[in-house]
Amino acid sequence: MNQDISQELQQQVKEAITHQQQLNIVAGNSKQFLGRLPQGETLDIGKHTGIVNYEPVELVITVRAGTRIKELSDTLAEHGQMLAFEPPMYKGAATIGGTVAASSSGPGRPYLGSVRDYVLGVKMLNGQGEIVRFGGAVMKNVAGYDLSRLMVGAMGTLGILLEVSLKVLPIHSRVLTTTKYVPEAEALELMSRWAALSLPLTASFYSGNRLYFRLSGSGKAVDAAFEHIGGELLSEGCEHWASLREHTYRFFHAENSGDNPSRRLWRLSVPPTSVPIALKGKKIIEWGGAQHWLLSDEAPEIIFQACANIGGHASLFRGSATDRAAEVYQPLTPSLFALHQNIKRACDPHGIFNPGRLYAEL
Amino acid sequence: MQSNNAKPNAEETRGCSPSLSKSALLTELCRILPTSSVLSAEEDLRPYECDALSAYRQIPLIVVLPDTIEQVQQVMALCYAHHVPVVARGAGTGLSGGALPIADGIVLSLAKFMSILQIDPMARTANVQPGVRNSAISAAVSEYQLYYAPDPSSQIACTIGGNVAENSGGVHCLKYGLTVHNILQVKMVNMQGELITLGSQALDTNGYDLLALITGSEGMLGVIVEVTVRLLPKPARAQVMLIAFDAVEKAGNAVNKIIAAGIIPAGLELMDKLAIRAAEDFVQVGYPLDAEAILLCELDGSHEEVSEHTVTVKQLMLECDAIEVRTARDEAERLAFWKGRKAAFPAVGRLAPDYYCMDGTIPRKHLAHVLKRINELSTEYDLPVANVFHAGDGNLHPLILYDANTPGELARTEAFGDKILELCVQVGGCITGEHGVGIEKINQMHHQFNSQELAQFHAIKYAFDPRNMLNPGKAVPTPKRCSEYKTLPNIKSEKRQMS
Numbered sequence: 070m071n072q073d074i075s076q077e078l079q080q081q082v083k084e085a086i087t088h089q090q091q092l093n094i095v096a097g098n099s100k101q102f103l104g105r106l107p108q109g110e111t112l113d114i115g116k117h118t119g120i121v122n123y124e125p126v127e128l129v130i131t132v133r134a135g136t137r138i139k140e141l142s143d144t145l146a147e148h149g150q151m152l153a154f155e156p157p158m159y160k161g162a163a164t165i166g167g168t169v170a171a172s173s174s175g176p177g178r179p180y181l182g183s184v185r186d187y188v189l190g191v192k193m194l195n196g197q198g199e200i201v202r203f204g205g206a207v208m209k210n211v212a213g214y215d216l217s218r219l220m221v222g223a224m225g226t227l228g229i230l231l232e233v234s235l236k237v238l239p240i241h242s243r244v245l246t247t248t249k250y251v252p253e254a255e256a257l258e259l260m261s262r263w264a265a266l267s268l269p270l271t272a273s274f275y276s277g278n279r280l281y282f283r284l285s286g287s288g289k290a291v292d293a294a295f296e297h298i299g300g301e302l303l304s305e306g307c308e309h310w311a312s313l314r315e316h317t318y319r320f321f322h323a324e325n326s327g328d329n330p331s332r333r334l335w336r337l338s339v340p341p342t343s344v345p346i347a348l349k350g351k352k353i354i355e356w357g358g359a360q361h362w363l364l365s366d367e368a369p370e371i372i373f374q375a376c377a378n379i380g381g382h383a384s385l386f387r388g389s390a391t392d393r394a395a396e397v398y399q400p401l402t403p404s405l406f407a408l409h410q411n412i413k414r415a416c417d418p419h420g421i422f423n424p425g426r427l428y429a430e431l
Numbered sequence: 432m433q434s435n436n437a438k439p440n441a442e443e444t445r446g447c448s449p450s451l452s453k454s455a456l457l458t459e460l461c462r463i464l465p466t467s468s469v470l471s472a473e474e475d476l477r478p479y480e481c482d483a484l485s486a487y488r489q490i491p492l493i494v495v496l497p498d499t500i501e502q503v504q505q506v507m508a509l510c511y512a513h514h515v516p517v518v519a520r521g522a523g524t525g526l527s528g529g530a531l532p533i534a535d536g537i538v539l540s541l542a543k544f545m546s547i548l549q550i551d552p553m554a555r556t557a558n559v560q561p562g563v564r565n566s567a568i569s570a571a572v573s574e575y576q577l578y579y580a581p582d583p584s585s586q587i588a589c590t591i592g593g594n595v596a597e598n599s600g601g602v603h604c605l606k607y608g609l610t611v612h613n614i615l616q617v618k619m620v621n622m623q624g625e626l627i628t629l630g631s632q633a634l635d636t637n638g639y640d641l642l643a644l645i646t647g648s649e650g651m652l653g654v655i656v657e658v659t660v661r662l663l664p665k666p667a668r669a670q671v672m673l674i675a676f677d678a679v680e681k682a683g684n685a686v687n688k689i690i691a692a693g694i695i696p697a698g699l700e701l702m703d704k705l706a707i708r709a710a711e712d713f714v715q716v717g718y719p720l721d722a723e724a725i726l727l728c729e730l731d732g733s734h735e736e737v738s739e740h741t742v743t744v745k746q747l748m749l750e751c752d753a754i755e756v757r758t759a760r761d762e763a764e765r766l767a768f769w770k771g772r773k774a775a776f777p778a779v780g781r782l783a784p785d786y787y788c789m790d791g792t793i794p795r796k797h798l799a800h801v802l803k804r805i806n807e808l809s810t811e812y813d814l815p816v817a818n819v820f821h822a823g824d825g826n827l828h829p830l831i832l833y834d835a836n837t838p839g840e841l842a843r844t845e846a847f848g849d850k851i852l853e854l855c856v857q858v859g860g861c862i863t864g865e866h867g868v869g870i871e872k873i874n875q876m877h878h879q880f881n882s883q884e885l886a887q888f889h890a891i892k893y894a895f896d897p898r899n900m901l902n903p904g905k906a907v908p909t910p911k912r913c914s915e916y917k918t919l920p921n922i923k924s925e926k927r928q929m930s
Contacts, residue, residue: 126687127794149693178634185640186612199883207792208824209609209864211598211647212872212879213907214891218611218643222635239693261553265577267667267733289735340632342554359634382637399637404625409638411894416887427638 070140071119073133075200075231081112082229082421083198091424094225096135096166099159103171103386104224104426106393114166114229121232122206125150128237129189129206134166134230141165145237153181153238157315166230172222175314176272176283179264179341179357181238185221192232193220196417206234219412225423226431227416241271241285246306247295248281253345253354256280260357261342268294272310276320276353283310313355320353320362333388335372337361339381348375362386373399396429406430447898449535451513453492456537459513460495463505468543470494479538482523482530483585486841487870491518491532498543500618500626500656506539507654508624516900517622519650521562521593524585526788527869529597529649529905536900539654541592547571548657555662556615556632561592561655565599568660577662580607583865584773592655598647600865602698602772605823606731609865611646613661619645619653622896632659644891649867649906652895666731669697670741671765674748675722675755679703679818682724683798685751686822689728690795692747694740698729699823700772703802706779706817706830710771713778718771719755726822727772775819776830783815783832787844791855792864795825804854805829812847814840826864827855853878868906876908885910 085092091109098115101107117135125148132141138152139161145151155175156168163173169191174183190204204210204217220227251259256275263270269286282298283306284291295302303309312318321334337346341358350365365372369385369392376383376399385397401409406428413420413431425431451459453471460469470476471493480488492515497503510517516536523530532538544560547568551557552575557568565586569578582601583589589599595617600609607613616630630642645652676682682701689696702710704723711718718725726748730740741758748756759765771778780786793801802818809816809831820828829851833844852862856878863872876885888907892899 124794124796126691127796128690129794172635172640182608182612183635185643186608195883195887197883201881201884201887203884203887205792205859205861205879207794207860207864209600209604209792209821209826210861211865211867212861212863212876213868213884213888214652215598215611215643215647216887216891218640221640221643223639227639238695242693258553261555265552265555265575265664267664269733269736286732287736287739289739290733293733293735338631338633338635340554341634342551356634380632382631382633384637401638402628404627405638405641408627408641408894412639412641412644412891415890415894 072116073119074117078112078114078117078229078231079194079198079200082194085110085112085421086198086419089419090421092421094170094229094423096164097137097159097162099162100167100171100173104393105397105429106390107423108425109421109423112229115164117231120144128208129234130237131206131232131234132165133232135164137161138163138165138168146240149240150237151240152187152235153177154184154187155181155314156184159315165233165235169221169230169233170223170225176274176310176355179359180271185218187236188217188221188233189236190234191217191220191230194229194231196228196419196422200231204234208236224427226413226427228422243288243291244283244285244307245291245295246281246283246303246309247298247300248279248303249300250278251280252278256354257342257358263298264357268297273357274313274353274355281309318353320351320364332364332366333392334386335363335365335383336386337363337372337376337381337383339376339379343379343381346375346379348372369395398427401428447514449513449515451515456513456515457493459509460493460506463502463509464495464497468496468498470496479520479523479532479540482520482525482528484526484528484869484871487528487531489532489534491538492535494538494540496540496543500620503539503620503654503656504624504626506537507620507622510537511622511624511898511900514898514900516903517654518902519596519654521590521596522564522588524589525593525597525867525869526790527863527867527871529867529869529902531870531905533903541590541654541656544592544656550575552577554632555664556659557662558657558659559591560657561595562590565589565591565594572662576665578665579660580613580663581610584776591658591660595646595655595658596648596650597865597867600821600826602700602821604821605699606695606697607663611643614642614646614658615661616659617642617645617655618657619655621653622898622901626656627653630659647867649869650902651892651906652901654901666697668734668737669729669731669765670737671759671768672728672730672741672744672748673718673757673759673768674726674728674753675719676724676726676752677722677754679724679802680799681752682726683802683822685726685748685753686798687795688747688751689744690823692743694730694743696728696823697731698727699821700727701725701818701820701822702727702772702775703818705782705815706775706819709778709782709817710775713781714770714774716767716771722754727768772819779817779819779830779832782817784834784836785832787831787833787848788866789827789829789831789848789851790863790866791852791860792824792826793855793858793860795822797858797860798822798825801827801854801858805851808847808850812843814844814847821864824864825860849875870905873905873908882910
């Protein structure tokens, strides 16, 4: 699909400003479950699609925000390239706009970088209904404040993304997965130890006493690294990492299994070498120890506090409508929150974009 | 280089002038800081009148050198209360005049914040004060086989606080990213004197990505007082190849060929004939003097990967008509290859009384076209130009040679530079890849941004610094300056074509 509806979208935003109508920005609707409950009238950017510019040798692709990650990845793959931050595709529905807004990065994140590390520039509708561009389509650009990376993870509260320029990378020619059974403390130690060596590590995972590493790169480098770190080769490695990327891994379904429907799924982002987090519930560990997924019925305040104590933060990844009416992202300090409100006013003075999706008062 | 163009006028951008006399301000500052940390005599202020862009000079009212975060907070709160503008300064190695003082304002030097507070080899992070030199970080973590990747050419002198403020790059950014990709957390003091932590020790943070926003904000949003950097494992092996061509276009095409083969070199630098000769005359590293251009291609990683890629690159370069492909035989030769590149700026500097370094970035496919056009402009403006640059990421550094003592030559140089930046934007690039806008390129911001975009930048500035007292007049032109500049002859503010 290739369609530019930016003029229509601009018109809709201008009307929303005139009528003080709050907007709920939607594209593929695959991340409806994320953040606080959406409110406002739906503004659909899912039809604003297509690759605007792609020259593989530049390592840059510019796409309209409604373009599906699946289509984008397929196009890149035809030229031996990829989105190194491995965003989930959510059955083909996920779009690049939603991916940027929600900052969705996959298993390779600690080794290859996150969404914001690959965003080079954006074209967007700001809160005045103006179409503006920040950043660009080149690797290095320090002119003006970095408003394009500011959009990453802002949950659509600062503007409507129209186009995104991304850095892309060559696909690794060889990928293998190795596993071993070790206790948690040892697993975390190994994750840090191997990451401190010059090895082609591109993902790590720990669940149920089993530690997994992914090695990717040139053929010989991967084989040599496998010899170095050892373990048992996992033949269905690609499927394993895809299930983590897509959140289809069995752990992610546990909350729907009926045995304890009140359990919430939390994403804990913590320093990779933190002491084991003493919170009730089931967990799996990704990102070299820096991302824990926790299924727990512990109160949100307790989870937020436990993460704050070790210099990390928590966000509710899946919860009930009641849960999502409260704060789902870890509260900010008062001075930081005041700054957030100032920035929100700077970008969206009429307060129409995704109000309350990130924080209740934002 | 002397210029009277575009001097910042603090009054132009602030609503209010300081409400304290210099002597009253001195008294107040000496309540916060030891008297030895408050400079006010002209001979003490002189070293702070400019940064590495010496064309723009201004003696500040007072210079302060705090050594604790609390002192910074108190100084900021005092200045805020009395409408005294503040310019933060690291090592003063900036190339765009970002640290140019303001006549009625203070310079806040971070030079005393020189401690590496903590190194965590397991988490691969270092927590450092802003005045720590870039290369000192890598030196301090070397025993753990780790290093800090961004390596601006000034790395032996520039400080990490300044690197964050400018989002500094370097030779290795194509593979390892800029400063923004290599830091986790920044503590900053805002104009009101509050200490705010941006980012975290985890890989991401709740709320907006203010760490990205503060990076490259050129001292306009806050004073950086502490930085946590990410460290990377030293590659098991690094190999440099020196590849010579008989035409610059062939070198440009060869760059694309390497990347098209799926190889991301750690560094990929291009030097043209004038630069090669200047470097060779200066440091004698054996560069081929018959070449029109050379590429330096560094491959790093595991032994196996480097060997594999070296063979591939050598083959590709021969296919691209290289007249010579040399592979450094050992570490000494690798360092020699780089020595010529690292000495290129001072080497070119020996060819003329003055040189002016540009910093535009372009999509690589336009490399050959842009280099050709720069040469035509060189003839048109009758000023020689040498090219030494980060070819892998399209970041050009044309060095215009001139003599400031020849009447009119500086103005011609600036006009030539402006044309180059306009050209960079026209082909889809930007006016600055790593040196920042500062005061130097403030007028060229119009080539890249329209008035709505500039207004959005001002709104962001207002969110952090509503009284516009932190480094006022830099990085983003005021609407007034916009309208004045647009009425100048020969200036087109055509918008770039991003898509």
